[in-house]
Amino acid sequence: MKRILPVFVMLLSTIVFAQTPCENGMAGPYPCNGLDLLSRLSLNVLGSDRGNDSWGWTDPQDGKEYAIMGLGNGAAFVDITDPVNPIYLGKLPTHTDPSTWRDIKVYNNHAFIVSEASGHGMQVFDLTRLRSVSNAPETFTEDAHYSGFGNCHNIVINEETGYAYAVGTSTFSGGPHFVNIQDPLNPVAAGGFNEDNYCHDAQVVIYNGPDTDYTGREIFFGSNEDRISIVDVTDKSNPEGISVGFYGSVDYTHQGWLTEDQRYYIMGDELDESTFGFNTRTIIFDLLDLDNPVVHFEYEADVAAIDHNGYVKGNDFYLSSYRAGLRIIDISDIDNRNMVETKFFDTYPSSNSARFDGAWSVYPYFASGSIVISDIDRGLFIVRDSTLGINDVSTSSFAVYPNPASDMVNITSKGEPIVQVEIFNMLGQKVMDQNFDEKLSENVDVSNLQSGMYVMKINSTTTNRLLIN
Template sequence: MKRFLPLVTLFISSFVFAQTPCINGTAGQYPCEGLDLMSRITLNTFGSDRGNDSWGWTDPQDGKEYAIMGLGNGTAFVDITDPVNPIYLGKLPTHTDSSTWRDIKVYNNYAFIVSEASGHGMQVFDLTRLRSVSNAPETFTEDAHYNGFGHCHNLVINEETGFAYAVGTSTFGGGPHFVNIQNPLSPTAAGGFGSDNYCHDAQVVIYDGPDADYAGREIFFGSNEDRVSIVDVTDKNNPIGISNGFYGSIEYTHQGWLTEDKRYFIIGDELDESAFGFNTRTIIFDVSDLDNPVVHFEYEADQEAIDHNGYVLGNDFYLSSYRAGLRILDISDIENGNMAETKYFDTYPGSDSANFDGAWSVYPFFASGNIVISDINRGLFIVRDALLGLNEATVSSFALYPNPAKNIVTVSSKIDPLEKIEVFNVLGQKVMDLNFVNTLSENIDISKLQTGMYVLKINASTTKRLLVD
């Protein structure tokens, strides 16, 4: 969000909601397509009046997954290994004052946190401490602190090199402020680049894209208010500006992310919807020649909402789109100028207008398929692909009742004999495997299943959702 935008009107609920499938276009009160709601933790639970950024950490020791969410007054840590029953482990309070803006990135099992709050600097938190929380939720303390800058809008980390890039500080004209974090508990100033305008957000990579001139170099792709800024930051003592990319109807170049082949840079302009009346607009740059980035095409969605943070995973672009929630776009044909929305989960039902409420950010990089959405007004959402990626049969000879069920569920058919029933939990794990011969009806004992949502796969062809209560 742009630094000088007014505070949004906030909504706080005292309830925590869990596991609701996306059926007929809604998951409870939330419009959706192809994404089930696993759970939601409200701002009230976190003891805050606003949400902002989010990121994630997977413990290399045991594979547990943790959501990290920025709040107005600190940073929350949540174990989402079981996405239906997330555990709020605790909060690291802000270093100074509360702020609308907070940003988190992770390197080497440490979280690095910045904020627009005056004098905040960069907090460092040892994430391995989350393994031994005994009395959740705890109030954590930071493990280290970097005070080479005060307020900071955003933080970028190149995990391959162990350097952090703080952007939007009062140093280097708001351009990237380099910090060596190879020893996370002893961050060290490493220079900066102040020759190309204020930087709002960025991505930094060891370049392995199509431009052979820069192979193996550390390249900074900045979203710099009115331009895309490409900088070679390999030599921290001598960063070199490579080029700028411009596009039409610029209002505020906010954030961007590279496709995995490094050929395209997908960016959003945060204020063009309200300034020019576009629907949600995404600009795709061809950066195959880093010396000459050019607009490849623009994509305009059906919604009026303002786009915020977007990330690429494979052939999908995950876009937090404020009042329109999370939108997932297929970019497999981006070369031919085509993108198409395939799934969505709207965390702000009732309006998709161009206002600063709703989904601030998304973290789609968990191996399990868990997707974290941080919402300004409604807290932390965990969603994932509709169970097993299967759609419930609209026409089927099989009936399932009662549903929800508690101890026994009956599966029956007037036509097709039951041969096999497989039951899968929300993680896609098979928890029951039953075989039958010449039967049209069976009572299935589900008394040992935990409360939640399951999928029954019948005769390897028909899928039915089952709620166990």
């Protein structure tokens, strides 16, 4: 969100909404298409007058899923393992003052939290403490604090390298401030980059895209107010700007995310709808040559709402679109300049106009298929694709053992022959695809998979969480 906003009118409720299927275009009071409402926790339940960012954590020990929601006065932690009956475990209060802006990312079982509040710095919270909450909701204390900056708009983490990138701070002219978080409870300043505009949001990856000049480099893709900025941050002591990318009808370059092949950057301008009268507009950059990013095309939705945070999982783009709620857009034909909205869940039913209310962010990376939406006015929503239903259907059709596993996994069917097993990582990327000869029991070699949580899909329909030790 841009840093200057009108005062919000908060709509509070003490109601906790439970499972409501999407039927005839509605899930209770919420317009929808293809997404069921599993539950909602109001801001009143979470003890705040405003909501903002969200992220998620899956416990590698037992596969439990937790939503983390930013609030005006802190960060809330919610056990959503049973998404129909979420448990509000407690809150980590803000380090200094309340603020409209709070952002969270996760690395190595720790949450890293920043805020625009003066002097806030970066809070570090050990998420494994959530395993032993006995008197929810609790008021938590931070486990560590980094004071190398004060106010901060956003935080980005590259989990492959263990570096955090704080953006929009008073340091490095608002450019990325590097922090080594490989030891989460002892964050260490690691430099920064100040040779481009103030950075509002970013994504950082170990590059494996089409431009082989940068294969294996750590590349920073920043949304920098009126441009995208691409920086090589492999050498923290000597980051090097690669290029900038511009587009037409610019007002505020807000946030973007790479497609999984790292060919395209899907980016939103936060103020173009209200300034120029577009419907929700998304700009797609072609990054075939990182030295020369060019606009591939622009996608315009059927509603007028302002777009905010968007994330890619597989062939879907999950966009929090303020008053239009969550929109899921099929990007499988992005090469041919074609994107199609397939599902939505509107958390702000009264209007889809271009105003700053409604869905702030979305987290779509849980193995269960649960999707978190954090809403400025109405709190935390948990939704799921209507075709998945509420329960993990794998428990009624297939047995997977052992789970957790390290070498081999046996899959046994109660009746349906096993013909295909696919395994996806937590970003929705397929890491294994095996076909079988229609037997009722098969062994799958998982010894090449790194430790962590995965999604196993059997016969293209049944899903199960798989933990690799």
